[in-house]
Amino acid sequence: MAVSPTELLDIARTVATEAGELVARRRREGVTVAATKSTSIDVVTLADRECEEFVKARLAQLRPEDGFYGEEGGDSTGTSGLTWIVDPIDGTVNYLYGIPQYAVSIAVVEGNPDPASWKQAVGVVNNPAADELYFASKGGGAFLLTGGKQQQLHVNEETDLAHALVATGFGYSSEVRAIQAQRLTHILPAVRDIRRAGAASLDLCAVAAGRLDGYFESGTKPWDHGAGSLIAREAGAVVGGLYGAAEGESMLLASNKYLFPEIEKLLIK
Known part of the structure; x- marks a missing residue:
């Protein structure tokens, strides 16, 4: 990987924060269902599409040589060996109903966007409704930024x-x-x-x-x-x-x- 994980993480955090601001603003303005996918209850909002287009455009500016793989389509293959995997709004039904449990998810992997073979490099999950930005880089630990304060994350050690x-x-x-x-x-x-x-x-x-x-x-x-x-x-x-x-x-x-x-x-x- 030619670029450092720190640089990729900085980009992912910046874009996820900007995208979170966009979807939160659209939520305040009112949500419109654009289409359905697998079934009639599997909805896509206009904000899903707008957010993915925004993220893809921003990444094309910042990392034009990388690939892109998003939930709403528009995938592209890059030349760097890196792929950005994007869910513009994870938890769309929550978003539709105004439940504050939705997120912008942005990952960077080496190789194809396939968990059986990819090498994960960076991950950022932004829940703008809760002011929570989760992020990690391979080998660098996992963190939560909320209310301007950052803390390292650790799983529970429950054994029962x-x-x-x-x-x-x-x-x-x-x-x-x-x-x-x-x-x-x-x-x-x-x-x-x-x-x-x-x-x-x-x-x-x-x-x-x-x-x-x-x-x-x-x-x-x-x-x-x-x-x-x-x-x-x-x-x-x-x-x-x-x-x-x-x-x-x-x-x-x-x-x-x-x-x-x-x-x-x-x-x-």
């Missing part, structure tokens, strides 16, 4: 599964949800409680910050976890799929080293 607070998420199709609900019947009796906040990037950051002891979800895409999974890892979490696989669409699991195998056992029942 029965005391674990665990989050999950659900897909948009009824068939997928039925499978996810069945899986939940194995998890819920074994843990302290379950949370469903509606934004994968922020769930991963919550694990990093010790607000959750674990998080799992199937059906996620690279833009959902490209940044958050690095932040969780740099805070000490184990992040992956099942049976030693990388995290991906079949399963994304994040927890500390003690609870990860315990949760995994329940997920493969």
